[in-house]
Amino acid sequence: MLWQLAGKKNELAGGSVRTQVAIIGSGPAGLLLGQLLHGAGIDAVILERQSRDYVLSRIRAGVLEDGTVRLLDAVGAGARLHAEGLPHDGFELLFGGRRHRIDLQRLTGRRVTIYGQTEMTRDLMDLRASEGAATVFEAKDVALHDFDGSKPSVTFTKDGVAQRLDCEFIAGCDGYHGISRASVPGSAMQIFERGYPFGWLGILADVPPVSHELIYAGEERGFALCSMRSQSRSRYYVQCAADEDIANWPDERFWDELRLRLDPATAEALVTGPSIEKSIAPLRSFVAEPMRFGRLFLAGDAAHIVPPTGAKGLNLAASDVHYLSQALIDYFGERSSAGIDAYSAKALARVWKAERFSWWLTSLMHHFPQDSAFGRRIQRAELDYLAGSDHAMAALAENYVGLPY
């Protein structure tokens, strides 16, 4: 390989280099794809706009499907996850003043694992560095070229020096605001989108979780989620207005509002403390079709966004790169294009099911400002039906633990 690294710092030596797959973005999609390809002997370089520390400071997802855990195990990044992650056999829905348990284990024979996206990212980054695979952090002005032909390339600058990466394929794993999807002519792509008139105000605090399982609350004052990252670190959310100003939410106001959205016993048990992170996330459903344009593939948030209610964003990134890695392994191993030709349709079939589930759970649990009294009654009737029907609970549980791939 012509790629040169300056010691272990993963810094470019300059000039033009060649790799088989250029991966844009070192989020979960890019890092996991990098390891799946590395394990199969396929050379890939990851270009990341931000610094390593910046990527590791982003607080995001925390619920891993067992398919995601299997992929992390397959690449050798599962050890800390199994030691420190929290396996969950169920979660609770809170409505009408009562908590109703969804027993994932009984209904599906499967479970989810609570393990922060930040920790998973750190594990994958450490593994990649220990194996000497190339990542270029703080790669600026990344631009994609000629992916509709047979010789694509990516240009960027590193420390003010212009660089070029020649490759056979480009994997656009650079999230919703990345350059990959933006490089595709609008006429080649169809966008499907739905906005929601609210966001999630989230707080991270070093306090023990109020319950050992997640609680999704859909009471009159709006949605709330009691989640956690560990036995001593909690993540809580309350539904807020889409244009809410975070400055209006000192910690005390957040904790007061959260208590009002919980049943009395849970509110009483809530342990509060100073926030170590606080942010507002907008809610959006978004799909770009197709997910392949010549020699450019999109994966993860670069191609689709779900509202976080179903905990699917990170898990979809994982299933996308599973399909994509299989396709690329077939291509480089057997020179068969069948896998890469099928990638977009295969990935989108699973993406749309997760889009449907995330939209449905969001619609079920949130207070929609424009909803009539009729709409609220329908919501409540559906929740009552769910809590009373094993069939309905099984459908929820099956989607929550993740559809097979």
Ligand SMILES: Cc1cc2nc3c(=O)[nH]c(=O)nc-3n(C[C@H](O)[C@H](O)[C@H](O)COP(=O)(O)OP(=O)(O)OC[C@H]3O[C@@H](n4cnc5c(N)ncnc54)[C@H](O)[C@@H]3O)c2cc1C
């Ligand atoms: C605030 C927040 C909370 C969330 N909570 C949850 C949750 O509870 N559950 C859940 O399942 N999902 C959640 N998500 C979604 C989940 O985090 C994403 O689905 C997941 O990160 C997708 O991974 P990805 O690798 O596709 O994209 P990303 O994680 O966005 O990674 C993309 C990477 O590409 C880099 N990049 C962008 N542009 C460029 C460029 N031009 N050049 C080079 N690099 C570039 C970015 O810096 C980033 O590191 C949340 C997302 C947000 C924003």
